[in-house]
Amino acid sequence: MYRVDMRQIKLKPWNDAISDVLKFGFSDESISNLIHQLASLLDSKISTLILFYKSNKPYWPLKRQMSEREWKSLSLPYRDGAYLLDPFYHLSKNGSEGVFSLQDIVPDNFNETQFYHIFYEKIAVHDEMCAIFQLSEDVSAIVSVCRVDTEKNYEAWAFNSFFSCFSILETVIKKWWSIKQQYPLSEATSLGPRLDDALENFGASLLTPREREVARLSLEGHSVKAQALKLRLSTETVKGYKKNIYQKLDITSQAELFNLFIDSLKTYNPENSLDPLSGYL
Numbered sequence: 001m002y003r004v005d006m007r008q009i010k011l012k013p014w015n016d017a018i019s020d021v022l023k024f025g026f027s028d029e030s031i032s033n034l035i036h037q038l039a040s041l042l043d044s045k046i047s048t049l050i051l052f053y054k055s056n057k058p059y060w061p062l063k064r065q066m067s068e069r070e071w072k073s074l075s076l077p078y079r080d081g082a083y084l085l086d087p088f089y090h091l092s093k094n095g096s097e098g099v100f101s102l103q104d105i106v107p108d109n110f111n112e113t114q115f116y117h118i119f120y121e122k123i124a125v126h127d128e129m130c131a132i133f134q135l136s137e138d139v140s141a142i143v144s145v146c147r148v149d150t151e152k153n154y155e156a157w158a159f160n161s162f163f164s165c166f167s168i169l170e171t172v173i174k175k176w177w178s179i180k181q182q183y184p185l186s187e188a189t190s191l192g193p194r195l196d197d198a199l200e201n202f203g204a205s206l207l208t209p210r211e212r213e214v215a216r217l218s219l220e221g222h223s224v225k226a227q228a229l230k231l232r233l234s235t236e237t238v239k240g241y242k243k244n245i246y247q248k249l250d251i252t253s254q255a256e257l258f259n260l261f262i263d264s265l266k267t268y269n270p271e272n273s274l275d276p277l278s279g280y281l
Helices: 004-025 028-041 066-071 087-093 114-119 156-180 209-218 222-229 235-249 253-265
Strands: 047-055 099-100 126-132 139-148
Touching: 004 028, 004 156, 004 209, 028 047, 028 139, 028 156, 028 209, 028 222, 047 087, 087 139, 099 156, 114 126, 114 253, 139 235, 209 222, 209 235, 209 253, 235 253
Parallel strands: none
Antiparallel strands: 047 139, 099 126, 126 139
16 A cells, blocks of 8 residues: 655646646746645645836736735735835845745844734734746746744745745746736836835935934844844944934834835835935925
8 A cells, every 4th residue: 555645645736737837828827826736735825926126016917816815915005115125025126036935034023013013914924935036137026925824834844845846936937927028018017106216215315324224224124133233333322323213203113114114105206306205294
């Protein structure tokens, strides 16, 4: 008698999905099914494909194939600018490729940020892994899988399985993208002004360069101790900068700093000023 390996049984739908891509072409439906089967293989309930552009806001090419919960997990504040604080976005922007686990890349105080509370804790996302692909000089893609409604982080076998699937997924996504380029891009990819520089220049009209660094690191989820190490300052000096930031921006907490950043992006026009606060306050 042969022993049944449940992981091999779960691998069959993934293999079938690859077969369907090869048989029926690199359609949105076949790509969506492939990502869905990958999520199932990794015991994940939420999965999505996001395109990050250097000149535009993020775009979800498979939105029609996403479940309501998957789409709600990427709420309007994320699409309108909060993605700038997404650690996976930073990796993709810096040219990284490969498979990455949330726990391995986030700053030490990330779980205390408003970004974490809104886009992870509030919708019961417990852990996330992403595969990152560089599609061109201006466009990168991530395939994200998330575990929700559970206290289980991704195990080593899950990460290794995702890593094992990366080369196939990369070939499929890049081929799908090359086909997509033969057609005009949807207007959905051209929403609003360029936001790339918004985080770096947040508060430039009111804060000193060092205060801006502290504000950015705080928004990204670095603790006071971690900021001090990065900036080669004492913790007391960093605390002093944070106090000055709060006074100048008329806020009293980290949550208010996050909300001010997100709200300022609604009126942000980099052609008028690189500082989002210039047209807001």
